[in-house]
Amino acid sequence: MLLSQKFRVYPNRAQSDALAAMLRDFCKLYNAGLEQRIAAYRTRGISLNYGTQAKELKAVRAADDGLARWSFTAEQQVLRRLDKTFKGFFGRIKRGERAGFPRFRSASRYHAAEFRVGDGLTVRKNGRLGFVGVPGEIKVKQHRPLAAEPKSAILTRQNGKWFVVFHVEIAEVERRAGECIGIDIGLSSLVALSNGETIVRPNWTKCTKKGLRRRQRSLTRCRRGSKRRTKMRARLANYSAKVARKRSDFLHKLSADLVSRFAAIGIEDLNVKGLARGMLAKEVNDAAWAQLTAMLRYKAAKAGSALIEVDPRGTSQTCPECGTIKPKPLGERRHRCECGCDLDRDVAAAMVVHFRAFGFWPGHGLQDSSGRVAA
């Protein structure tokens, strides 16, 4: 299983200037590669691929002092990235989807470079990073040890801050036995569990929404191209980044807690096509839900827990006691059924998720992750 580990890096002035120059050169290479593909198609009617472009890279570097400074393999990655963009474009065309032709990139929006670890990017014995063409070693805030020897890495710039993301391959762990749980995105709470627990929506979600709106408004009030507008844009970006950090911190803790307590977790599969939700609160939560699912997926794999994704259709309308379909209006916070079942609506939905994942209702049957046995 592939795991990404992200760390903040602290280059000094000379180093960050060099990194910025490197991204500018990579951006130029990307655009030149794109131009070459377009020209080849227009004049000769042929599509260039990665192989032909990479073959010319050596000669291009020999003629360009700028490019010759940096890692050869990292520059190959730039051409690979361009190739991927084209493949994605043609794939969408083939499937009959709307697709925009690959665009030239502006250096002010080019923020990432890929490296092979041990080649263009080396991790020194003292934990610092060395990049080909960048003076000295760069400090890394390694807030946790690397799970394994990384094979590849991405250097990114976000709001003027630098980060490195290592990709490490970790072995799958053997399944452990233990309790199962079904979870659902809440309407009134953030998450509801099939055992009746609900996790309250952190109150900062509301505050941040207000804060974002206020900053967005002041940005739109600034004149285009003005200094104030640039400043406001940076302020908005910083605020958004802070919100994102808070959310991901919260979700990390939540997913870690769930994985440590349960050996099998049932969850709604967001990828099911034709997902007819129509519930605003749920839609707003979807981004966070996708993030939580991703975190649960790798944490479960690391801990030997199972994550089972189920069809989400109608989970909030099925009675967990008698199975009747019972549509309820948005404002209805309770699930009340003729059979006498009276539950929090989100908990009821989580119980339905539990049933779909494991084949038995919570509290019935074998409480074992391997036991998909009905009671």
Ligand SMILES: [Zn+2]
């Ligand atoms: Zn019922």
